Amino acid sequence: MSIQSPLLARPGAVEAAGADAGTAAHYGDPLREQRALARGEAVTDLSSRGVVTVSGPDRLSWLNTLSSQQVLSLAPGESTELLLLSVQGRIEHDAHVLDDGERAWLIVEGSEAADLAAWLESMKFMLRVEISDVSGDWAVVGSTAPVPAWADFLVWTDPWPRVGSGGHAYTETEDAAHPGYERPWYEYLIPRDGLEAAVDESGRSLAGAMAAEALRIAAWRPRLGAETDDKAIPHELDLIRTAVHLAKGCYKGQETIARVHNLGHPPRRLVFLQLDGSQHTLPAAGSPVKLGERAVGRVTSVAQHYEMGAVALALIKRSVAPDAQLVVEDEGELYAAAQELIVSPDAGAAVGRPAGLLRAPRPRS
Structure with a gap:
């Protein structure tokens, strides 16, 4: 069940459906909200998202062995994206990852948080890691521009569409011409009990999920549960560029990643x-x-x-x-x-x- 955002009580708010349920689809004027969001003058309530933390001294080396991404040397405040794959290389989880020096924060779709936390818990073995689903305590708010008033909050900066170390572009579009550069994206982690106050203090208006989705689509940015299904592999979605390190060590699904990249074509x-x-x-x-x-x-x-x-x-x-x-x-x-x-x-x-x-x-x- 989705957590109802207090921002749904704002004038004009119409609740979204599907993955964004619990937040506003719009606040009465979707296109005006979209323009404001694109200009960096609005923020979007993403509190339907889930948040999972991994703490402990082994957290980064452990996540490195499990995922498609090289996170072993992830510095405090640095952002990346990782995938957890099936043995067949199909996408099971897509996490936006930020480390604060003590814990790794994984921002995921709301419906994925509990399952992801349970799966990670099952993979702990004797390692020094602790997993918590903190979705009930932390909300996510998105913006296309940094919010100065939120300088004390943790923020995940979307690497899209920059090709990361070990990544690869699956499009023929010239890098500088990729439309993703027109949509920088930041996801702030804000305590749920302070969400309304933080939005009021931001100096920004509110834009609904419809606005954020339109800008995401125009940026060619894949989203778990939308662009993915039970057959999706990263190559099909151009996710090799930001979420896969092609030269890292073994992880579940690596064989498919390497075989398709080197010898085949995504279907x-x-x-x-x-x-x-x-x-x-x-x-x-x-x-x-x-x-x-x-x-x-x-x-x-x-x-x-x-x-x-x-x-x-x-x-x-x-x-x-x-x-x-x-x-x-x-x-x-x-x-x-x-x-x-x-x-x-x-x-x-x-x-x-x-x-x-x-x-x-x-x-x-």
């Missing part, structure tokens, strides 16, 4: 869709993406963007041509969909690839 690819907005409606997430009469994928996230109109992310078959004319179908309604490449159809099979092709761009400072 599906994430794509950005510009939808025909003439119907003045939006298709639902999960709607089939079709090439002619044949379903070739599904919409994973959809939103009304304040500049681009109706936009979506979708997972489609790798074999679909990048210039193919696609449509999205929702209960008999058809939406023309112009695709923009995120993950290249040629991504993967890095062994023997000519030097410079789909190489990892140099990480930005």
Whole structure:
């Protein structure tokens, strides 16, 4: 059950559904809120998210052995992203990770926190680590710009879309042209009992989950539970760039990560869709993406963007041509969909690839 945010009592608040339940979808004017959030003049209540802490002297070495990311030398205040995978390399958990020098903070989807904490507890063995699900005590608030009034709070800085050490870009887009750079993202950890006061002291207005989702989609940023399903592997979503270290030691799922990256191709690819907005409606997430009469994928996230109109992310078959004319179908309604490449159809099979092709761009400072 989701925790109800006290910010739902603010004027105009309309509760979100799905993964964001318990927070506001909007406060009466979604597009105005989205513009303010994009300009760094608003913050978004993400208190539906879960928070898990790992303390103890072995915490970083332990998380390093379990996850896709190199966190052994994570410095206090430094942010990263890690994945916990199945033996088949499928994404089971995606955590935004920050260490404060005494404990690692893992920000996850609200529905994942209890399961993640229980799984981590089962993997402790004799190591000096302590796991706590502190979702009831800590709220998460998002912003596209630092909030000076919150300088004393811990903040996770999204590495997206910078290619991290050991990471790799699965898109052919020039690094500097990636739309993710238009959406810096910060997630502040704030005590739940001080959430309202902190928002009031921030000097920022409130933007709902709809605003944050629209900016996320425009930045091509995958989200667990939206872009992922029980078959998703990191390569399909371009998550190798921020959440996987290709040269680290053994962890569950590593064989699949290495095999697809070096020898194969991901079976599906994430794509950005510009939808025909003439119907003045939006298709639902999960709607089939079709090439002619044949379903070739599904919409994973959809939103009304304040500049681009109706936009979506979708997972489609790798074999679909990048210039193919696609449509999205929702209960008999058809939406023309112009695709923009995120993950290249040629991504993967890095062994023997000519030097410079789909190489990892140099990480930005």
